[in-house]
Amino acid sequence: QQPVQSPQAVILREGEDAVINCSSSKALYSVHWYRQKHGEAPVFLMILLKGGEQKGHEKISASFNEKKQQSSLYLTASQLSYSGTYFCGTRGQAGNTPLVFGKGTRLSVIA
Amino acid sequence: KAGVTQTPRYLIKTRGQQVTLSCSPISGHRSVSWYQQTPGQGLQFLFEYFSETQRNKGNFPGRFSGRQFSNSRSEMNVSTLELGDSALYLCASSTGLAGGPQETQYFGPGTRLLVL
Numbered sequence: 341q342q343p344v345q346s347p348q349a350v351i352l353r354e355g356e357d358a359v360i361n362c363s364s365s366k367a368l369y370s371v372h373w374y375r376q377k378h379g380e381a382p383v384f385l386m387i388l389l390k391g392g393e394q395k396g397h398e399k400i401s402a403s404f405n406e407k408k409q410q411s412s413l414y415l416t417a418s419q420l421s422y423s424g425t426y427f428c429g430t431r432g433q434a435g436n437t438p439l440v441f442g443k444g445t446r447l448s449v450i451a
Numbered sequence: 452k453a454g455v456t457q458t459p460r461y462l463i464k465t466r467g468q469q470v471t472l473s474c475s476p477i478s479g480h481r482s483v484s485w486y487q488q489t490p491g492q493g494l495q496f497l498f499e500y501f502s503e504t505q506r507n508k509g510n511f512p513g514r515f516s517g518r519q520f521s522n523s524r525s526e527m528n529v530s531t532l533e534l535g536d537s538a539l540y541l542c543a544s545s546t547g548l549a550g551g552p553q554e555t556q557y558f559g560p561g562t563r564l565l566v567l
Binding site: 342372374380381382383384387427429431436437438439440441442443444 | 455484486491492493494495496499501506507509541543554555556557558559560561
C-alpha cells in the first residue's frame with residue numbers, strides 16, 4: 341500500500357526549514373528517503389529501521405515513529421541545492437516485500 | 452563502481468507496438484526492481500527480480516512483463532502499448548542478500564517512453 345506524503349509541495353527561501361511527512365496505514369519495518377532532481381534518477385538519502393531511530397545527513401535528518409507508522413524528514417537551513425522531489429519508500433514487516441513509494445513532495449528553494 | 456545503467460534512454464513508439472527496456476545493475480547486485488514514474492503518481496512498483504526469479508509483482512496488467520538473466524541484467528517488456536504507458540521507467544538494484552527491509556536500492560537514470 342502506497343505511503344502518504346505531505347505536503348505535496350513546498351516553497352522555501354534559502355535558510356528556512358522544512359518538514360516532510362510520510363505515513364502508512366500498514367505496519368512498517370523501514371523507511372527509505374530519496375531525492376530526485378528534475379531529469380535525474382532518485383538518489384538515496386537515508387534509511388530508518390523500526391525502533392524510532394533518528395538519522396542525520398549534513399543538514400538533513402529524519403525520524404521514524406514506529407507506533408504511528410510515520411516518518412518525518414527535516415531539512416534545516418535549506419540551500420538551493422535541496423530543491424527537488426523527495427520520496428519516501430516503505431517496506432512492511434514481512435520478508436522480501438517490495439519498496440513502495442509515496443507520490444513525492446516537491447521542494448523548491450528560492451534565493 | 453559503475454552505477455545502474457539503462458538503455459535506451461529515450462524511446463518513441465506508437466499504440467499497439469511492443470517495447471523492451473534493458474537494465475544493468477551495479478556489479479555484485481542480484482536484485483533488480485522496476486518502477487513506472489508518471490507526473491502526480493510517484494513511483495509505481497512494477498516487479499522485482501532476484502537470481503532470475505520474480506520475487507514481487509505490482510498491480511499492473513499482464514502486458515507488463517520482465518525477466519532477469521544469469522548475469523543479473525534485467526529486461527522489461529510492454530506489449531500492445533497504450534497512450535497511458537507513456538512514462539519514465541526506472542530500474543533499481545540492490546544486493547538482494549539481506550533480503551529484508553534494510554535493503555537499499557540504487558536507481559538508474561531511467562528510460563523515457565513516449566507512446567503516440
